[in-house]
Amino acid sequence: MANTDATGAGPEPAPALRRAVRGYLDHLTVERGLSANTLSSYRRDLDRYLRGLAAGGVTDLADARPADVAAHVARLRAGDGDHPPLAAASAARAASAVRGLHRFAVREGLVGVDASRDVRPPTPPRRLPRALDVAEVTRLLDGVGPAADGAGGSAALPLRDRALLEFLYGTGARISEAVGAAVDDLDLVEGTALLHGKGGRTRAVPIGGYAAGALRAYLTRARPALVAAGRGTPVVFVNSRGGPLSRQSAWTILRRAARRAGLPVDGPDAVSPHTLRHSYATHLLDGGADVRVVQELLGHASVTTTQVYTLVTVERLREVYATAHPRARG
Incomplete structure (x- = not known):
């Protein structure tokens, strides 16, 4: 024994x-x-x-x-x-x-049969993505930029920060897709961007007017000065030394803007780059977009992945119904 x-x-x-x-x-x-x-x-x-x-x-x-x-x-x-x-x-x-x-x-040949093969692990409850409402997104985006920072219109880093956050929300890009985007991937005349996603898949997505405006301001008034500080790089978003902006730095930019806007930066509902992606998808569906279109915009290989956002919108409809309908509560 x-x-x-x-x-x-x-x-x-x-x-x-x-x-x-x-x-x-x-x-x-x-x-x-x-x-x-x-x-x-x-x-x-x-x-x-x-x-x-x-x-x-x-x-x-x-x-x-x-x-x-x-x-x-x-x-x-x-x-x-x-x-x-x-x-x-x-x-x-x-x-x-x-x-x-x-x-x-x-x-490794240590055993002949996998004893765990047919044993199913516990299934964690599905947690609906945290999506900001439109007013919260507006507050977040308005909390970054030259005006919000009390700087002049030529302030390079605030212009970059505003362009980055507008780009994340305006395209639904993953953080890796945003910091990896090259200047040649943008067509601000047509209002489109090429995003290089998971598995080597590339997709073209529209850029909204606000994001396009913020990108123009950054590319013409800020990026040239930042790139001049280093050797130059083809990526859109650069750091203060002219090199590619890292994912960690992009997180810091967002956290700073969220804190300024009075949004959570810690805990399960902390604002993250993925929060903007969640919000992008949720707001499209709330506005009547077809789930298949949203799937293409997000770059999901399967519509099943996208359908979690339909649960978010149904949950919001339920909340509105419960508070607005006179006979919702018995």
Whole structure:
């Protein structure tokens, strides 16, 4: 019988189980390049799983059965004497670590069958995207630019910041697409931009009048001075040294504008570049756009991904109905 660990967290797993986990964690470190924090979470999740196997008398991963994996997933949600119950999202993450271990063991020939294959992890509740309303977007965009910063019309960085945020909201671009856009990708006469999305897919999207105006002001009155400070770059948005603007800097610009506009910058509803993308899609659908058109504009490979935004609009309709209809509440 396995000895109980001094921590009281359950029996100490057999060496064969420990070796399997070490091999998997080494694989994640070398082949996947996971961060130290992520690896620490995996190590913790897998240690709990191994102790559960050890308590059931399993000493080798090849002896683990689907019932052992299912029982572990059930314990994650229900809790036990040493661990509180986990929320669905946390339990799903822990179950994912276990499934990854078993898949790795099959690939490496350590086991013949993936005992976790048919065990479904908990499904986290779908959280509807946080979308700003039109007034909030207006407040956010009005909170950045030369006038908002108390600077003159030639202030380069405020002009850039306003153009960046107008571009994100006016095109629905991902942050990577915005900071990666080249000047040659813009056609401000026709009012279009080429966005280079995931999987090498490129799409043309309209640029609204406000975004086009902000881009013209930035490209003519600010960008030349910024680029002159460095070696030059083809990208639209540059930093103060003339190099490409990083994603982190774009986040900082948005957070600064959100704080100025009195919008949340921390917590689950914190404004992020993706918030503007959510808002773009939601406002299009609220305005009557077809979901297939929005799919093309967002660059989603499947309309299923886009349909989450229809849930947002239905939820808003429900709220309006509940407050406005005289017989909505019984």
